[in-house]
Amino acid sequence: MDLFRENWGQNKSWMPDMPAVKSPESNICRCRTTYVGTRPKVRYLKSEAMKGETILMTGATSGIGRAAFIALADMHPNIVILARNETKAKDTMREVREMTGNSNLDMIACDLASLDTVRRAAAAFVASYDRLDVLANNAGIISGKRTQTADGFESIFAVNHLSHFVLTNLLLDKLKASVPSRVVVTSSYSQFRGHMDFDDLMAEGSFRSWAAYGQSKLANALFTFELARRLAGSGVTVNCFHPGAVRTNIGSGMGRAATLAYSVASRFLISPERGAETLVYLASSPEVEGITGKYFFEKQATESSPESMDQIEAQRLWEVSGRLTAKWLDPIN
């Protein structure tokens, strides 16, 4: 705890997702938040700003994604969530419907740890929806132990990067047919501590949780900037962001000591509603119309990590990701 206070006071951070600079207060884009103690009390404002648009989100059943789901639903677009737990997804949709009055909510089953299900989910979306105005690649994990997906990839890299690489590529035609459209990627300040280890992308040699997580969040940023370059002039914009250090379930896959440290520190973390502000802003605000290839924090475009700006590395990641996932990438008819 002392370490936390000390580092916070010195503008340093011991938490990989905590930016070095303490962030100023800011307002939620589409909803008003007041704080009762440390618990946010959110009142959603009625608006139909996104009526007729279609949003596809991952990671909408918890934390930042759930808060963004509520705030976006309040603007009355159609929202489709990809979720691995059907019961949790249905409960979340019912709550969001009750809170916002938006009944145009749908779910498609998808475990991002299985590229077969990612492909099936993309195909189901393409078959059912005419347009895709916003794709929010938000889901993410960290785990204390190295695990592999059924496809044979290290789980953090697979869920945080490869699944979204495949999903986005399979939905590109839909995005292009819906211009102006947007891709929003939840990266992290952890990218500054990440490094792409192309000799051991799957951490088979040695595994450290935060290094694997940092690499995956750096991959999110490299992917964002490379996709933005590839889509330049197309009308599809691509941006990523750091949500802040947010009180969510992300630490639940870590060991017991880390979970305890996280729960002690959690009262210093921001609420999911505040953490979702930049996602909601990038998905909905006219202010970012046409802006692409940027990294945002607190609704401001800001400097991304030096490694994320390396175009050769971004191309290399794109090619390697394409090779690793080639059998799932055939265009959907």
Ligand SMILES: NC(=O)c1ccc[n+]([C@@H]2O[C@H](COP(=O)([O-])OP(=O)(O)OC[C@H]3O[C@@H](n4cnc5c(N)ncnc54)[C@H](OP(=O)(O)O)[C@@H]3O)[C@@H](O)[C@H]2O)c1
């Ligand atoms: N919290 C922070 O301080 C922080 C800081 C920087 C960046 N981020 C990023 O923010 C994003 C959201 O994380 P969070 O903090 O809101 O964590 P969270 O509360 O744990 O939410 C993660 C979401 O991802 C979903 N998910 C995880 N694995 C999945 C899988 N295999 N298939 C389908 N969905 C899966 C979860 O589904 P279930 O509900 O089924 O578990 C949940 O909806 C992540 O990309 C994370 O890296 C978080």
